[in-house]
Amino acid sequence: MADKPAKVLIRxxxxxxxxxxxxxxxxxxxxxxxxxxxxNAHPALYWGAKSTFDQPWVSMKKEEIDGExxxxxxxxxxxxxxxxxxxxxxxxxxxxxxxxxxxxxAPSYRSLADGRRWHFFFAWLFVVxxxxxxxxxxxxxxxxxxxxxxxxxLSPRHILHEIVTHARFQFPKGEEARRYNVIQKLTYLAVxxxxxxxxxxxxxxxxxxxxxxxxxxxxxxxxxxxxxxxxFLSASAIVLFVVVHxxxxxxxxxxxxxxxxxxxxxxxxxxxxxx
Amino acid sequence: xxxxxxRWLTAAGATLGSLWxxxxxxxxxxxxxxGVLKVAEQWTKGAQRAVTDRKALAKEFTAADLSKDFKxxxxxxxxxxxxxxxxxxxxASYRLEIxxxxxxxxxxxxxxxxxxxxxxxxxxHDCVEGWSSIGKWKGARLxxxxxxxKLKPQARYIVFHCADTLDPSATDGTGRxxxxxxxxxxxxxxxxxxxxxxxxxxxxxxxxxxRLRVERQLGYKxxxxxxxxxxxxxxxxxxxxxxxxxxxxxxxxxxGI
Numbered sequence: 001m002a003d004k005p006a007k008v009l010i011r012x013x014x015x016x017x018x019x020x021x022x023x024x025x026x027x028x029x030x031x032x033x034x035x036x037x038x039x040n041a042h043p044a045l046y047w048g049a050k051s052t053f054d055q056p057w058v059s060m061k062k063e064e065i066d067g068e069x070x071x072x073x074x075x076x077x078x079x080x081x082x083x084x085x086x087x088x089x090x091x092x093x094x095x096x097x098x099x100x101x102x103x104x105x106a107p108s109y110r111s112l113a114d115g116r117r118w119h120f121f122f123a124w125l126f127v128v129x130x131x132x133x134x135x136x137x138x139x140x141x142x143x144x145x146x147x148x149x150x151x152x153x154l155s156p157r158h159i160l161h162e163i164v165t166h167a168r169f170q171f172p173k174g175e176e177a178r179r180y181n182v183i184q185k186l187t188y189l190a191v192x193x194x195x196x197x198x199x200x201x202x203x204x205x206x207x208x209x210x211x212x213x214x215x216x217x218x219x220x221x222x223x224x225x226x227x228x229x230x231x232f233l234s235a236s237a238i239v240l241f242v243v244v245h246x247x248x249x250x251x252x253x254x255x256x257x258x259x260x261x262x263x264x265x266x267x268x269x270x271x272x273x274x275x
Numbered sequence: 276x277x278x279x280x281x282r283w284l285t286a287a288g289a290t291l292g293s294l295w296x297x298x299x300x301x302x303x304x305x306x307x308x309x310g311v312l313k314v315a316e317q318w319t320k321g322a323q324r325a326v327t328d329r330k331a332l333a334k335e336f337t338a339a340d341l342s343k344d345f346k347x348x349x350x351x352x353x354x355x356x357x358x359x360x361x362x363x364x365x366x367a368s369y370r371l372e373i374x375x376x377x378x379x380x381x382x383x384x385x386x387x388x389x390x391x392x393x394x395x396x397x398x399x400h401d402c403v404e405g406w407s408s409i410g411k412w413k414g415a416r417l418x419x420x421x422x423x424x425k426l427k428p429q430a431r432y433i434v435f436h437c438a439d440t441l442d443p444s445a446t447d448g449t450g451r452x453x454x455x456x457x458x459x460x461x462x463x464x465x466x467x468x469x470x471x472x473x474x475x476x477x478x479x480x481x482x483x484x485x486r487l488r489v490e491r492q493l494g495y496k497x498x499x500x501x502x503x504x505x506x507x508x509x510x511x512x513x514x515x516x517x518x519x520x521x522x523x524x525x526x527x528x529x530x531g532i
Contacts, residue, residue: 206405208493
């Protein structure tokens with residue numbers, strides 16, 4: 001058949017998915033930035049129940065090296081000079097000791113009290129929004145239908161094929177683009193079912209009040225300082241996910257993706273012989 | 276992706292980023308937005324009160340868990356003349372005053388405080404900054420002291436007035452440390468006025484001669500250098516009215532998270 005591929009607009013995202021997605025963008029952005037503000041009050045991480053102040057596994061601080069202040073970040077036993085970004089940052093001449101730089105924190109100036117207030121406010125938005133998403137998605141079969149991989153997607157051969165084509169920035173076209181590919185499905189599931197709930201649970205585990213209510217939870221994470229570390233690592237994993245997500249959004253058709261997350265309509269090419 | 280497009284996206288991203296940051300700081304200064312945040316603070320407190328059993332105990336640890344480097348924060352050594360005078364005599368003339376809405380105001384020596392029914396507990400101290408230390412505390416049960424003084428029915432909060440001026444720049448007299456808790460926490464079995472830490476006399480940097488331990492809340496509630504306990508019906512008119520030195524400066528009064 002010589003027919004040219006026809007562009008067809010399909011309904012990709014429901015209204016609830018779109019709304020909760022953008023509310024989540026807002027909540028997670030501000031949770032991250034206010035979280036870094038809170039982290040800056042004590043820019044060090046530990047494992048276990050208590051802090052071992054001379055042995056943090058991560059720390060960011062200012063050190064005088066040859067009479068010059070430098071930002072030094074340690075991870076495990078390794079030291080990195082992170083002047084200007086971590087430990088010692090700000091405009092030339094007005095640098096200050098702080099874990100993360102002012103452009104990464106909310107508010108930009110140092111205020112643990114404001115950071116906490118913002119964090120808990122957006123935590124409420126995040127939790128209510130997340131629960132609404134989960135209830136709706138389970139109730140309407142969105143998770144089961146769109147996010148759980150189909151049987152044919154789980155064959156090792158298919159998964160390998162998807163990894164190879166992803167690495168080449170080639171994305172499914174035509175009929176295959178009607179559904180999420182298997183890497184996409186597994187990644188989204190890992191984020192919504194593992195990372196995001198982990199943020200809430202490790203966050204609650206840092207609350208001395210909640211610890212008294214549910215002492216088992218903080219112990220599951222290995223103690224309060226471990227919970228704080230896992231909260232930080234899980235947030236880092238979400239940041240990594242967002243970076244990859246944005247790169248792939250741009251690479252796989254920026255406007256088409258953006259339109260589908262705003263209006264719900266997603267264009268696919270349907271070839272004449274397959275339509 | 277073409278270079279032009281990439282440049283456009285970068286520029287758009289940078290512009291949005293700086294607008295976003297400026298927006299955050301403007302919001303932080305906006306009173307309506309702060310009002311909304313305050314509402315969320317009430318939800319947070321309400322949720323904690325709703326899910327937490329009033330009598331639930333904070334976890335108690337073992338001697339093996341004790342921190343060797345328990346961090347001191349806030350005032351390390353009060354410079355207030357009254358305190359220095361007491362310290363010079365090793366608190367021989369110290370009196371713990373208990374007053375306000377009570378039937379029998381008390382003025383107790385340290386020996387009398389030590390003779391009060393006590394409790395010993397190894398607990399985790401969680402600073403609002405994010406760190407934790409584990410210490411062993413022995414102190415007089417606050418409930419026993421309050422029962423002795425007998426609260427009047429109007430009493431709703433217990434205020435702890437401290438000896439240390441943490442903010443000397445506050446010229447209106449609100450630079451002095453204080454804290455307050457409600458009666459649920461005041462009568463909680465783990466709420467004590469500690470005079471021993473790790474089996475030794477409470478050191479100055481940790482609040483000698485008496486420090487409040489109100490487990491299940493953050494470190495800034497654990498008022499050091501306690502001089503006077505006052506039962507009140509309302510927190511208005513004390514300090515700047517928010518119930519504590521740090522709550523007056525934007526921190527949550529109920530510090531369970």
